[in-house]
Amino acid sequence: MKDSESGLEVPETAHAGLAIDRRQFLKLVGSGILVTFFVGDLAVLDADAQRRDYPADFNAYLRIGADGRVTVWSGKVEMGQGVITSLAQMAAEELGVALEAIDMVLGDTQLCPWDMGTFGSMSTRFFGPALRGAAAEARAVLLELASAHLQAPVAKLRVADGAVFLASDPHTRVTFGQLAGGRRIERHLAGKPALRSFAEFTVSGQPARRRDGFAKVTGTAKYAGDMRLPGMFYARLLRPPAHDATLKSVDTSGAGKLPGVIVVNQGGLVAVLHADPEVAARALDAIKATFDVPPATVDTDTIFDHLLRVAPPPEEHERRGNPAAGEKAAATLFEHRYENGYGAHAPMETHTALASVEGDKVTVWTSTQTPFPNQQQVAQALGIAPEKVHVITPFVGGGFGGKSGAGLQAVEAARLAKIVGRPVQVAWTRAEEFFYDAFRPAAVVKIKSGIDGGGRIVLWDHRVYWAGSRSAEQFYDVPNSAVLTYGQWGRDAAGAHPFATGPWRAPGANLNVFARESQIDIMAASAKADPLEFRLANTSDPRMRSVLRAAAERFGWRKSPAGAGRGQGIGCGIDAGAYVALAAEVAVDKGTGSVAVKRIVCAQDMGQVINPDGARMQMEGCVTMGLGYALSETLRFKGGDVLVHNFNAYEIPRFSGLPAIEAILVKNDALTPQGGGEPAIVPVGAAIANAICDATGARLFQMPMTPERVKKALAG
Amino acid sequence: METIRFTLNGRPTSLEVDGDRMLLWVLRGELELTGTKFGCGAGLCGACTVVVDGEPVRSCRLAMRDVRGKDITTIEGLARDGKLHPLQEQFIEHGALQCGFCTSGMIMNAHGMLQKNPRPTREQIVAGMDDNLCRCAAHKRILEAIEAVAGTK
Numbered sequence: 084m085k086d087s088e089s090g091l092e093v094p095e096t097a098h099a100g101l102a103i104d105r106r107q108f109l110k111l112v113g114s115g116i117l118v119t120f121f122v123g124d125l126a127v128l129d130a131d132a133q134r135r136d137y138p139a140d141f142n143a144y145l146r147i148g149a150d151g152r153v154t155v156w157s158g159k160v161e162m163g164q165g166v167i168t169s170l171a172q173m174a175a176e177e178l179g180v181a182l183e184a185i186d187m188v189l190g191d192t193q194l195c196p197w198d199m200g201t202f203g204s205m206s207t208r209f210f211g212p213a214l215r216g217a218a219a220e221a222r223a224v225l226l227e228l229a230s231a232h233l234q235a236p237v238a239k240l241r242v243a244d245g246a247v248f249l250a251s252d253p254h255t256r257v258t259f260g261q262l263a264g265g266r267r268i269e270r271h272l273a274g275k276p277a278l279r280s281f282a283e284f285t286v287s288g289q290p291a292r293r294r295d296g297f298a299k300v301t302g303t304a305k306y307a308g309d310m311r312l313p314g315m316f317y318a319r320l321l322r323p324p325a326h327d328a329t330l331k332s333v334d335t336s337g338a339g340k341l342p343g344v345i346v347v348n349q350g351g352l353v354a355v356l357h358a359d360p361e362v363a364a365r366a367l368d369a370i371k372a373t374f375d376v377p378p379a380t381v382d383t384d385t386i387f388d389h390l391l392r393v394a395p396p397p398e399e400h401e402r403r404g405n406p407a408a409g410e411k412a413a414a415t416l417f418e419h420r421y422e423n424g425y426g427a428h429a430p431m432e433t434h435t436a437l438a439s440v441e442g443d444k445v446t447v448w449t450s451t452q453t454p455f456p457n458q459q460q461v462a463q464a465l466g467i468a469p470e471k472v473h474v475i476t477p478f479v480g481g482g483f484g485g486k487s488g489a490g491l492q493a494v495e496a497a498r499l500a501k502i503v504g505r506p507v508q509v510a511w512t513r514a515e516e517f518f519y520d521a522f523r524p525a526a527v528v529k530i531k532s533g534i535d536g537g538g539r540i541v542l543w544d545h546r547v548y549w550a551g552s553r554s555a556e557q558f559y560d561v562p563n564s565a566v567l568t569y570g571q572w573g574r575d576a577a578g579a580h581p582f583a584t585g586p587w588r589a590p591g592a593n594l595n596v597f598a599r600e601s602q603i604d605i606m607a608a609s610a611k612a613d614p615l616e617f618r619l620a621n622t623s624d625p626r627m628r629s630v631l632r633a634a635a636e637r638f639g640w641r642k643s644p645a646g647a648g649r650g651q652g653i654g655c656g657i658d659a660g661a662y663v664a665l666a667a668e669v670a671v672d673k674g675t676g677s678v679a680v681k682r683i684v685c686a687q688d689m690g691q692v693i694n695p696d697g698a699r700m701q702m703e704g705c706v707t708m709g710l711g712y713a714l715s716e717t718l719r720f721k722g723g724d725v726l727v728h729n730f731n732a733y734e735i736p737r738f739s740g741l742p743a744i745e746a747i748l749v750k751n752d753a754l755t756p757q758g759g760g761e762p763a764i765v766p767v768g769a770a771i772a773n774a775i776c777d778a779t780g781a782r783l784f785q786m787p788m789t790p791e792r793v794k795k796a797l798a799g
Numbered sequence: 800m801e802t803i804r805f806t807l808n809g810r811p812t813s814l815e816v817d818g819d820r821m822l823l824w825v826l827r828g829e830l831e832l833t834g835t836k837f838g839c840g841a842g843l844c845g846a847c848t849v850v851v852d853g854e855p856v857r858s859c860r861l862a863m864r865d866v867r868g869k870d871i872t873t874i875e876g877l878a879r880d881g882k883l884h885p886l887q888e889q890f891i892e893h894g895a896l897q898c899g900f901c902t903s904g905m906i907m908n909a910h911g912m913l914q915k916n917p918r919p920t921r922e923q924i925v926a927g928m929d930d931n932l933c934r935c936a937a938h939k940r941i942l943e944a945i946e947a948v949a950g951t952k
């Protein structure tokens with residue numbers, strides 16, 4: 084299977100791989116020049132590799148084949164963030180080949196080395212430098228080979244367009260394919276390779292069109308739900324009405340009477356299957372079931388007090404100075420509590436998987452950010468060895484952290500396929516997606532801060548309940564500052580949340596920055612200082628100062644008086660190594676409480692920029708998506724019953740709410756690439772809250788800032 | 800089961816199907832046109848949009864019996880003779896997609912909208928596209944791509 088437009092390749096050669104140890108891994112790859120390398124946190128990989136016989140020292144590799152093509156294998160996935168373009172661009176740059184000569188093989192457990200998953204901003208940040216290093220190593224090998232072949236010292240050689248040639252005579256040349264053909268050279272990248280300097284790059288730093296663009300605009304890009312196998316069934320599963328409900332009785336006789344419907348009721352799995360998904364849906368409606376639903380103890384409004392009540396003891400995340408001394412030094416103290424409710428990921432593609440069982444082997448095509456952990460989960464559910472499970476990740480229709488969980492749909496499809504002996508697709512309905520999502524946890528931040536008589540911040544005490552410390556790190560020049568966390572998402576959470584929680588784009592950071600930057604504005608107002616000036620006066624961090632200035636300048640901060648009901652706000656933060664500042668202009672309708680965001684300027688310093696257009700695209704996406712968590716996305720629930728079943732009850736950003744957005748990249752070529760997929764979403768809530776306050780004098784302490792809440796705040 | 804005849808991507812098509820079935824599942828099933836996506840099943844997201852007799856329609860809500868005699872275009876039928884439709888070209892040109900899952904529906908909705916009103920204002924484009932959802936939040940570039948085709952920018 085090869086999609087020549089996207090450069091995504093799924094070779095059909097390697098279906099014999101069982102116990103995948105290092106040697107077999109390398110054998111599968113074929114001949115040529117091979118460089119193995121490692122992406123990410125070595126400690127994590129080590130621990131996992133020891134548990135499962137995977138290679139311990141690499142999780143990605145690159146090969147130059149006899150055809151001169153360069154293939155990169157990695158367990159990362161393409162879910163919209165554009166890695167198949169940005170990573171290929173880096174490899175092309177470092178090697179000296181055209182972008183079109185690079186193939187990316189992603190997210191396939193049989194072809195790719197183990198990888199923990201695709202999260203957040205990690206792909207370009209960690210993968211980029213590692214891949215670049217591997218490509219540099221391959222280039223060094225090619226130069227050595229060419230030196231022998233052309234009988235010239237390496238210093239006299241040049242590389243371009245997939246060939247090595249004499250600097251003095253470009254016609255005396257040898258192609259990568261000629262050099263790589265018929266041999267087998269293996270290198271492992273351990274130390275730091277000599278990289279070319281950023282200034283020399285010709286491909287990176289230039290806009291590149293998405294390599295998956297053609298497939299995606301013609302409808303030929305395949306997602307998990309688009310896979311078809313002969314004889315496959317579509318399954319629908321019986322779901323409880325609430326998360327803590329238990330099944331009391333079930334009568335499937337009505338479903339069984341529908342022609343062609345297969346009913347499964349085994350080991351807690353109640354499902355109906357049919358060759359037509361609509362018949363399967365009707366069959367599900369025909370099942371009669373009763374459940375025990377315990378009374379709800381928490382709901383959308385009471386959850387915050389509950390979370391404070393059940394919070395575990397704090398962990399100190401960061402500390403400088405002495406808070407008690409800070410309190411003494413303060414002329415004015417400020418103490419506020421900020422809240423954010425549960426949030427859904429709501430990717431447009433619901434969780435979907437197709438599983439096929441042949442003999443003792445299982446193949447699963449699934450929509451996931453974590454193919455390798457899913458392989459483990461499927462194996463465990465079927466009671467077989469992980470090597471028997473082959474997980475393939477086609478294009479993923481959005482993840483945002485929501486497809487990194489338990490791989491439930493893959494497990495369900497595999498279990499059903501095994502039971503019925505035919506391939507089975509499980510595609511969640513939108514209601515199932517809104518039920519089984521691992522939601523962004525509801526969370527609370529309490530901040531106590533103080534300023535001295537000169538408007539300098541002297542105390543900062545930031546306590547986060549259930550969101551974690553991301554983006555809470557202190558960059559203001561506060562002599563006495565502490566960040567404490569009480570509980571994290573995804574851990575210590577028994578009894579805390581009524582349903583599963585997990586990472587949501589820049590986990591925890593949106594609330595931490597909303598709280599901090601709101602508190603900063605409150606202090607600035609008390610000190611009668613302009614919010615921008617107050618920030619600049621209180622931070623000497625050069626990167627933060629430069630993004631604040633860049634955003635304010637382009638925005639025209641306080642240049643013209645805001646009209647009636649209009650206001651301007653600013654907020655800033657650090658996330659995934661990137662610095663970001665965002666200025667917003669809003670119009671508030673005081674009658675209805677509705678907020679229209681008119682204009683947003685976002686300035687970001689993310690180190691070297693591999694693909695500026697791609698980076699701006701990610702920033703615009705962050706800003707636009709941020710409008711949802713800031714203004715409208717409310718997950719209503721009562722106990723374990725999620726009251727949202729479809730998009731009519733969960734308002735995600737739309738075209739009509741789109742402000743004019745300007746994304747500015749603040750140049751910082753001295754720094755390797757930092758995260759780009761998440762940072763710009765982090766200050767959206769804060770800047771809007773500050774703009775609402777500027778427009779109306781009303782301060783909001785809870786997100787989303789819905790019309791009802793704005794009206795309430797206006798009423799004081 | 801009944802025989803339903805219609806035109807699909809310029810080709811006369813005849814199917815023996817249950818008239819209650821929704822077009823979306825017939826397209827994705829026996830017709831093997833999986834470019835049209837399922838996003839909500841309730842007419843709320845637009846991922847399943849196709850163009851029927853020049854109008855953008857939600858195929859998850861269109862019963863096969865109402866397809867009889869109609870002229871249907873799906874995302875697979877937009878490019879003609881190996882040449883991309885201007886909307887497809889501009890979506891690529893403007894980077895108006897990320898995960899791509901909403902893209903077919905976005906393009907088909909815009910296609911239907913432009914057939915009715917070839918030179919819409921920005922406000923008209925926003926109104927016409929407002930019920931198509933994109934979670935990757937590529938809205939800005941989608942509007943720019945459509946404007947480029949409409950020649951209004």
Ligand code: FES
Pocket residue numbers: 836837838839840841842843844845846847848857858859860
């Ligand atoms: S799937 Fe038809 S509108 Fe969402």
Ligand code: FES
Pocket residue numbers: 163431480481896897898899900901902932933934935936937
């Ligand atoms: S591009 Fe992902 S939903 Fe629109």
